[in-house]
Amino acid sequence: MDRRTTIKWMLAASASVTSLKEPAWGAGPPAPLTTAYVPTTKGYGTDPKLLQVYRSGGLWPLTFTPEQRRTATALSDFIIPADATSPSASQAGIVDFLDEWISAPYETQRQDRKTVLDGFKWLVDESMKRFGKCFASLNEAQQRAICDDICYVPEAKLQFEKAAKFFARYRDLTAGGFYTTPAGRKDLQYVGNTPLPSFEGPPIEVLKRVGLA
Amino acid sequence: MPFITSAIAEKNQYDVIVVGSGAGGGQMAYALTMEGARVLMLEAGRKYDPVTETPMFQTPEQAPLREAGTSDKRFGFFDATVDGGWEVPGEPYVQTRADAAGRFDWWRARMLGGRTNHWARIALRNGPYDFKPYSRDGLGFDWPISYEEMAPYYDKVELLIGVYGTNDGLENTPDSSPGCLLPPPKPLVSDLLIAQRARKLGVPVIAGHRAVLTQQLNWKTSPARLHPGNPTAQKLIAADMQRRAACFWATPCGRGCSIRANYQSPTVHLPPALASGQLDILTDAMVHEVTLGKDGRARGVRFVDKRTAKQRDVTARAVVLAASACESVRILLNSKSAQFPNGLANSSGKLGKYLMDTVGSSLVGQIPLLESLPPHNEDGAGGGHMYSPWWLYKEQLTGKLGFARGYHIEFGGGRGMPSLGTAAGLEWLTGGSYGAKFKEDARRYYGSFVGFSGRGQMIPNEDSYCETDPVVQDQWGIPVLRFHWKWSAHETRQAAHMQKTFAEIIEAMGGRVRGHVETDGAKAIAPGGRIIHEVGGAIMGADPKKSVTNKWCQTWDVKNLFLADGAPFPSNADKNPTLTIMANAWRVADRILERMRRKEL
Numbered sequence: 001m002d003r004r005t006t007i008k009w010m011l012a013a014s015a016s017v018t019s020l021k022e023p024a025w026g027a028g029p030p031a032p033l034t035t036a037y038v039p040t041t042k043g044y045g046t047d048p049k050l051l052q053v054y055r056s057g058g059l060w061p062l063t064f065t066p067e068q069r070r071t072a073t074a075l076s077d078f079i080i081p082a083d084a085t086s087p088s089a090s091q092a093g094i095v096d097f098l099d100e101w102i103s104a105p106y107e108t109q110r111q112d113r114k115t116v117l118d119g120f121k122w123l124v125d126e127s128m129k130r131f132g133k134c135f136a137s138l139n140e141a142q143q144r145a146i147c148d149d150i151c152y153v154p155e156a157k158l159q160f161e162k163a164a165k166f167f168a169r170y171r172d173l174t175a176g177g178f179y180t181t182p183a184g185r186k187d188l189q190y191v192g193n194t195p196l197p198s199f200e201g202p203p204i205e206v207l208k209r210v211g212l213a
Numbered sequence: 214m215p216f217i218t219s220a221i222a223e224k225n226q227y228d229v230i231v232v233g234s235g236a237g238g239g240q241m242a243y244a245l246t247m248e249g250a251r252v253l254m255l256e257a258g259r260k261y262d263p264v265t266e267t268p269m270f271q272t273p274e275q276a277p278l279r280e281a282g283t284s285d286k287r288f289g290f291f292d293a294t295v296d297g298g299w300e301v302p303g304e305p306y307v308q309t310r311a312d313a314a315g316r317f318d319w320w321r322a323r324m325l326g327g328r329t330n331h332w333a334r335i336a337l338r339n340g341p342y343d344f345k346p347y348s349r350d351g352l353g354f355d356w357p358i359s360y361e362e363m364a365p366y367y368d369k370v371e372l373l374i375g376v377y378g379t380n381d382g383l384e385n386t387p388d389s390s391p392g393c394l395l396p397p398p399k400p401l402v403s404d405l406l407i408a409q410r411a412r413k414l415g416v417p418v419i420a421g422h423r424a425v426l427t428q429q430l431n432w433k434t435s436p437a438r439l440h441p442g443n444p445t446a447q448k449l450i451a452a453d454m455q456r457r458a459a460c461f462w463a464t465p466c467g468r469g470c471s472i473r474a475n476y477q478s479p480t481v482h483l484p485p486a487l488a489s490g491q492l493d494i495l496t497d498a499m500v501h502e503v504t505l506g507k508d509g510r511a512r513g514v515r516f517v518d519k520r521t522a523k524q525r526d527v528t529a530r531a532v533v534l535a536a537s538a539c540e541s542v543r544i545l546l547n548s549k550s551a552q553f554p555n556g557l558a559n560s561s562g563k564l565g566k567y568l569m570d571t572v573g574s575s576l577v578g579q580i581p582l583l584e585s586l587p588p589h590n591e592d593g594a595g596g597g598h599m600y601s602p603w604w605l606y607k608e609q610l611t612g613k614l615g616f617a618r619g620y621h622i623e624f625g626g627g628r629g630m631p632s633l634g635t636a637a638g639l640e641w642l643t644g645g646s647y648g649a650k651f652k653e654d655a656r657r658y659y660g661s662f663v664g665f666s667g668r669g670q671m672i673p674n675e676d677s678y679c680e681t682d683p684v685v686q687d688q689w690g691i692p693v694l695r696f697h698w699k700w701s702a703h704e705t706r707q708a709a710h711m712q713k714t715f716a717e718i719i720e721a722m723g724g725r726v727r728g729h730v731e732t733d734g735a736k737a738i739a740p741g742g743r744i745i746h747e748v749g750g751a752i753m754g755a756d757p758k759k760s761v762t763n764k765w766c767q768t769w770d771v772k773n774l775f776l777a778d779g780a781p782f783p784s785n786a787d788k789n790p791t792l793t794i795m796a797n798a799w800r801v802a803d804r805i806l807e808r809m810r811r812k813e814l
Contacts, residue, residue, distance in 0.1 A: 086652070106278075
């Protein structure tokens with residue numbers, strides 16, 4: 001797949017999340033001996049309309065219950081809160097994106113559906129166990145107490161290992177959703193996708209910073 | 214009436230039938246029609262118009278799943294490929310092994326223009342060594358032609374489609390004739406840093422060669438160089454060159470280009486060919502057989518009209534297969550008759566043999582020097598501005614490396630449009646941050662990654678080939694291909710060398726490798742077919758017993774049957790094959806025209 005802007009895809013496919021943009025090789029189950037296209041029920045097909053604007057819920061039915069939406073909102077905003085530069089994840093519509101994602105009929109998303117819904121259940125149970133309230137009703141210190149146990153897979157205790165993997169995936173999906181919105185692009189100060197009369201390369205102050213001028 | 218129906222195609226008289234509309238078929242049809250031949254082009258996929266269908270400025274949140282790749286759209290929602298991928302609806306194939314080391318994944322794009330719609334536009338010439346690899350190191354096969362014979366056609370293709378790059382005078386990395394190349398785009402800051410540090414390690418870094426117009430084509434002088442003595446063709450191509458816009462430094466090339474600033478067959482080869490009035494195109498035509506006349510010559514081809522599911526026959530004085538290496542082989546293998554029980558043009562028994570892909574391996578690094586840089590536009594030309602050609606020819610020839618053939622390095626970084634993966638997988642850098650700290654980390658690391666992809670030469674071997682499966686058929690009842698695949702130590706050691714080199718460059722940049730450096734070449738190498746550079750299967754040669762075609766890609770067994778895709782390649786240089794497919798197709802077209810003028814066809 002060269003072709004292609006391989007480098008862009010490679011950069012996009014993070015080390016721990018192999019399936020966000022491009023299927024990884026080497027890992028996973030061996031391919032079947034007869035390689036046949038299996039139509040994904042209710043997918044958008046191999047020749048979708050590319051110029052149409054798609055909305056969450058427009059292609060396949062969504063999943064989140066009101067309670068799951070509350071958990072999703074609280075956890076997404078815990079990961080990406082509003083600050084002086086940009087809104088919070090939920091303000092940028094990321095809960096709708098997450099619902100679209102875990103409701104999609106494709107293989108990666110079906111796996112994420114289980115990861116996310118099991119993770120929500122764990123989070124609510126753990127919140128009740130520790131503080132007698134669901135996660136969305138906890139104050140920030142209480143949320144922090146739980147998330148500190150699961151926010152970093154390499155250091156998570158054995159009993160939190162599965163929850164930590166859920167948190168890592170959920171953070172990747174939340175960030176993936178957020179930084180692909182206008183608000184997220186503005187936050188990162190992305191300034192492209194606009195026609196230019198000429199391409200001038202890096203400004204002198206950039207070269208100076210890197211020691212190339 | 215350029216796009217026609219099968220009923221009309223059946224009635225018409227043609228000089229040449231061209232099967233396939235990608236790099237080989239597009240170039241073949243262009244070269245033939247501009248010189249007056251009447252051509253019917255058959256394409257298995259649908260009609261596709263990049264000018265009206267390309268999602269140029271669409272942003273990820275406008276797509277389902279933020280543009281993520283799925284089984285329906287492997288390279289992302291906005292990728293130009295429709296009805297294509299490693300799996301195609303209704304068109305299975307068989308792999309004899311399922312593991313990563315022994316499988317071959319077959320990419321197809323069923324659409325007008327095929328893979329030229331989404332390719333990376335990397336347009337490198339094969340060098341002199343690449344045409345005579347056996348003579349140099351005793352492995353593989355020589356081409357029955359030399360670089361010098363191909364060079365004029367590389368010049369012509371570059372002038373026609375528009376390729377940026379520079380002439381650097383490096384070993385086995387040929388210079389173009391004056392005026393052929395367009396100026397390269399200015400390097401990104403990551404390019405400049407890679408160049409500075411890699412050069413200290415002895416790795417050259419030069420301007421990339423890509424089929425993107427960094428300025429308008431030279432429509433005043435190029436037409437006469439392309440079509441000497443043919444004012445009609447000159448006028449047609451001069452007019453079309455003026456209709457193609459130069460790159461406006463935005464939007465990814467892989468989506469295609471509605472302003473026709475990069476090369477794809479439907480925006481570059483086909484419009485002038487259609488304007489000549491000599492080209493008819495029939496889409497949704499799944500060719501599966503070359504039909505034979507009583508005189509042992511090809512009569513034409515048989516295909517399934519996908520709109521009616523009916524079989525049709527069309528005829529011409531000559532047939533050119535450019536359906537992609539494996540599909541062309543499949544058509545020949547399925548063209549069985551009493552005279553050719555093992556498939557057409559297969560008296561050598563070599564049909565399907567010596568299938569090759571490119572050796573591929575990748576590594577990503579994070580570079581502190583590139584963190585938190587002042588915002589600036591790095592969209593550029595929508596692909597690599599620089600690259601590293603292979604540099605260890607002498608060490609290799611003396612046997613110091615443990616593998617016989619080289620690779621080039623494609624690399625890139627920068628503050629491109631944020632995607633799903635931009636702020637994903639940062640744990641190894643952030644220690645698992647969340648909240649305000651996570652947002653700071655995302656800003657800090659955005660644009661600080663550089664990726665390296667090696668693209669290396671595979672030596673043809675007896676264990677990598679395709680044949681027809683005795684049982685499995687596609688949805689039209691056409692027997693499908695069955696693939697056998699094996700890498701040799703030349704390839705796996707090369708992949709391990711790539712990993713080591715990339716890690717050294719990343720370290721020399723003061724960076725950190727993401728993941729781990731894979732020293733086991735068998736694990737570092739991408740499975741067969743994954744780089745989508747498959748060539749071979751009907752190799753050209755000087756000996757009818759050892760090859761399928763002669764040096765003109767004319768089959769030894771059927772005199773009016775030619776190949777114009779990657780199938781006749783006797784070797785697969787590290788250089789991406791597309792430019793060579795086009796140059797070779799033009800060379801073959803000139804031969805066909807010459808023989809037609811002499812009434813030999």
